[in-house]
Amino acid sequence: MPATATKSGAEVDVTGRRIFGLALPALGVLAAEPLYLLFDIAVVGRLGALPLAGLAVGGLILSLVSTQLTFLSYGTTARAARLHGAGRDREAVGEGVQATWLALVIGLLLVAVVQAIAGPLTSAVAGGSDIADAAESWLRIAVLGVPLILVALAGNGWMRGLQNTIRPLRFVLVGLGISAVLCPILVHGLWGAPRLELEGSAVANLVGQSISGILFAWALFREPVSVRPRVSIMRAQMVMGRDLILRSLAFQACFVSAAAVASRFGAAVVGAHQVVLQLWNLVALLLDSLAIAAQTLIGAALGGGFAVAAKKMAWRITVWSTVFAVLLAVLFAAGHSVIPQLFTADDEVRAQMSIAWWFFVAIMPVAGVVFALDGVLLGAGDVTFMRNATMACAVVGFLPAIWMSLAFDWGLAGIWAGLTVFVVLRMIAVSWRALSGKWAVTGTETTAHAVERSSEEAEGSWQQS
Structure with missing residues (x-):
């Protein structure tokens, strides 16, 4: 049973040490993606203005696709935290299972939609054919990782609900670390690797995000809970x-x-x-x-x-x-x-x-x-x-x-x-x-x-x- 559930209301521990102990690893997760994007920009920027513009447009669209679905993390945290406080950790993890199913279904739908309209979408944002073409090639590769990006959001949600913010940080850092290694190698063709230029950035992004998502899924399915989809729980999550x-x-x-x-x-x-x-x-x-x-x-x-x-x-x-x-x-x-x-x-x-x-x-x-x-x-x-x-x-x-x-x-x-x-x-x-x-x-x-x-x-x- 969690510590919170065994204490009286007056004894619940909310010291500054406890607050910042949860906050600092969460900050690492929040900061890791923007820092990697700055690194990605620096690597692609050496190719010239056009690839950099393509990355900017493609990255913006990918960000808009994924950031609208933060309920998979914030909503899951709220629901899982209550169950954790009640001493029902298996059900709290079960919230993560259902959020992960939602992430996969929504993610696959988004991949299909974006692949179908990638050309018009990048043209509408870029306003120029050369930039739109570069952005489209990047986006078609990177968007394949959306289902696992959303799985990672769900994973962050249920783990935070169980007051574990260190494990998500490790998973995110592993994925982005691999992306950071692959990005210059694939973009510039280092150490005998093929020179993929802008598409290399998309591949590195796809690989790193996928690895983080797989680690979250692996952690979830190692838990002693049923992985069967439950429509009633998913419906409640969708309300939030x-x-x-x-x-x-x-x-x-x-x-x-x-x-x-x-x-x-x-x-x-x-x-x-x-x-x-x-x-x-x-x-x-x-x-x-x-x-x-x-x-x-x-x-x-x-x-x-x-x-x-x-x-x-x-x-x-x-x-x-x-x-x-x-x-x-x-x-x-x-x-x-x-x-x-x-x-x-x-x-x-x-x-x-x-x-x-x-x-x-x-x-x-x-x-x-x-x-x-x-x-x-x-x-x-x-x-x-x-x-x-x-x-x-x-x-x-x-x-x-x-x-x-x-x-x-x-x-x-x-x-x-x-x-x-x-x-x-x-x-x-x-x-x-x-x-x-x-x-x-x-x-x-x-x-x-x-x-x-x-x-x-x-x-x-x-x-x-």
Whole structure:
């Protein structure tokens, strides 16, 4: 029986050491893929501008295909963590089995669809025949790994639910390590290997992602659980998936709109926006690792029946996350004149970066609260509220500010003011929800499914009366 389930609510261990013990390996998993992509870009970049552009377009499409399905990790974590907290580890692993079946089915469908429309798809994104041709050849190879990429997402989900974040890190590092070795060999034909150029990058990507996925599948099927598909569990997972996908689409609509508006103000504004946005993504990555720790701990506490402890835990994690975010804000504030020089020597770009910089610094402490409480609500499975809140904040805050920035010529200041409003509104929404305590539903059902079941029962009672 897991430790969480054997303790009283007042004794649940949520020390900083415990939180960061879960968060640091999770950060490694989150950071490994972006770091490998930077390495891949450096290797392909030596071939020239056209292969690099092809990699950019193909990689963007592959990323869009796979990142919309993060419910396979986040949703599975929420459900598995509750079962783990209740001392039902075999059923928690069973959530991983069903998520893996979903990953394989959805992944194979995506491979078929992308292979069928790869040409028109890359042409639509690239806008030029040469770049589109290069991207298409890369994408047709790399997309074959999507089923196992999704299996790895599911594997991360159930292992995090069991509060094991070290094993997923090992599996991811093995796969990406092999990709990193193969990439220069196959791209440039080193040590007698065939020179595949851009296609070599796709093959290396395919091999590495496949190995990681196979390791996750191997770990799962070594567990003493049934591997039979269970439609009822997969249907419940898809309910969470629907809400998380819509939430993800709201984020993407905002950031795509921001990029589109920035492009209307010229190259310097686009370049400055891209650099500061990537730094924001780095900060988000760091804070998201704490959110993952929150998911696993909150889910286990609620699954073990410790609602009071879960609420205390939520605020303790929020304090840790906020302190960490404040330290990051101080670091970036102190480096405001130095850090931009690491990315560009262009004075005009640096001048535009200085406009966005202080918005970027100011929202970090706010983001510390948002990411921590996002993790709390995800751990509780309160995804319907999160979907609605994110979409409302996007429609009310971010999107109007972005398009007003274009209409009134506010430039980068308007775009980043929009992001600031978006983050502040999200902080208000998740803080209100956390204070309400409505998310702290104990038992092995997530908050979303408990509410859905209650609604169905109420509707049935009304129809009978």
